[in-house]
Amino acid sequence: MPITSIHKDPEALTLTVVADFAAPLQRLWDAYADPRQLERFWGPPSYPATFTRHDMLPGGRSAYAMVGPEGEVSRGYWEFLDVKAPYSFEVRDGFCHPDGTPNTEMPSMRMVFSFEATGSGSRVTTTTYFNTVEELAQLVEMGMEEGMRQAMGQIDGVLEDLRSFAADLPAAAQVLSDTTVRVSRVIRGSVEQVWSAHHDPTLLTQWLLGPDGWSMPTCEVASEVGQVYRYVWQQDDGGTSFGSTGELLEVSAPHRAVTTERMYGDGIPEDAPSTVNELTLTPVDGGTLLSLLITYPDATTRDIVLGTGMVDGMETSYARLEGVLAG
CATH class of the missing domain: 3.30.530.20 (START domain)
Structure with a gap:
């Protein structure tokens, strides 16, 4: 005891x-x-x-x-x-x-x-x-x-x-309730570096890309509450493109930001539901603990989104982010 x-x-x-x-x-x-x-x-x-x-x-x-x-x-x-x-x-x-x-x-x-x-x-x-x-x-x-x-x-x-909390583990999702999921990963870098990488367009376009073969031709960042952000991704071969947009609801740099998010574009229904995303950065041994709490409108939407391989795509981006910070 x-x-x-x-x-x-x-x-x-x-x-x-x-x-x-x-x-x-x-x-x-x-x-x-x-x-x-x-x-x-x-x-x-x-x-x-x-x-x-x-x-x-x-x-x-x-x-x-x-x-x-x-x-x-x-x-x-x-x-x-x-x-x-x-x-x-x-x-x-x-x-x-x-x-x-x-x-x-x-x-x-x-x-x-x-x-x-x-x-x-x-x-x-x-x-x-x-x-x-x-x-x-x-x-x-x-x-x-x-x-x-x-x-x-x-x-x-x-x-x-x-081992369960080591810095070399990939991004992992925890289902907290019918409508909330927390994605966590330790990023090798300081809180200030990871925050900047999420809010500097020149850095965002280098890592927030998901699987290989995509680029980010549009990166409009929201820095003040009430502002709207807009991201667009394009396949390198000129094929599919899609985007996300939302409003910045809360910000406390360099530790916390809350935004809405709605996806749009090729293959995405026009009435696709939006989510609320709460990003929290905490210094821990080995780097910065990134926690992203995602709130969905219902359990069905939650399961559909998780079933798309979303977390694997996020891990690819986070691994790329570590490379950007190391460089």
Whole structure:
């Protein structure tokens, strides 16, 4: 069991949990920075979590849902108040409604996660600050302490699983719900480099091409909220062409961008549905974790798009992107 101490201080309104691991500091930090890893332990085994958003930067936000054995759902959020990688981050943690809005009928709390190297590995100290003694007692009574014991007892397995999150793995898709899919890949390069490669037309036209044999004659980038982007791809032999267009909904350079996307062109129905794409870039060991959360209108559309070989095409582009950055 990694937890070495739990201390409740009603006078200071805090609950402090200390856990030690036989893993390097950066490896432990990455387990919290990478939503694929975090959701494998943020929640007891009987209430596994799924993170649909995880912006680990000051002002960023996370959203997650824990599903119980009978299908009951508990939703929560983090608002990142401070991040000092790989040593600490601070969040406002609370419950939320299905639409993501905070549930003000439930208490929220401030949590500080502090990381340090030790002689045998690394340590994380989680200090939760409550607003009142009553809120501390309420959440402890709800099982917060035991839940943390069970949840953190799963971290060792995540830390030992180096291969599932290695930098040399191809892009992979996770189906998170009937309408959402997360595509993830570690790109060898800094966050700033990967961001620039997604927003500089001279770079985009070198890598965002999918399979060999295509070029990108049109590359109009949106840089401000409300602007429209437009990309067009053309087969080198002058055959098929198609494009994508959409609006920039949110941007927080160089970490997060949210856009709509609608495909058009040869072989694509005029009423093809649009998606919402949330791009998040997070620094991790080996490069930058690229997470793309795609929201489809329904499960049927999701399955049709995944069945086209979309992820394989994305991997070809991402591999090409690494070559561009290396050059």
